[in-house]
Amino acid sequence: MDKDDLKEMIQDLDLGSSATKQGRYVTQIIHFNNGVKRTIEGIDTHTIRQGQMTKFKLKDGSYCMINDANVLMIEVFREEP
Template identity: 65%
Template sequence: MIKKELKNMIDDLDLQSSIKEQGEYVTQIIHFVGGIKRTYDGIKSDSIRQGQFTKFKCKNGALVMINDANVLMIEVFSEDE
């Protein structure tokens, strides 16, 4: 298997994230260590990938990467179409 095929398989893999149940697009309020909060809206729920960094894409084209070690909690809200 070549590297490109493997990458395509990983990209197509659907881990059935519970966030997808909220709808195609969601808003997240991320609570960081130290009391800092950040709100991201227009998150494409099927673009969320987790690892050492959680990565997701927004409607505006931004790719956001967050270090999981610095996160205490995430609030998720459905966006009305």
């Protein structure tokens, strides 16, 4: 296995984000430690990658990164196709 194969495997790895069970696109309301809430619409659940920073792509092609240490709770709602 060469370096490119390993990179592809890591990129394709799905850690089982529970948001994918809601469908391809979801809206999330993220509740932060300081009491602030943010609503993010059009999240492509197939692009969610979790780590210290959770990263995902939106329908409009932009990316969003959230520092997990600052999050208390996330509400997930399915978007209609």
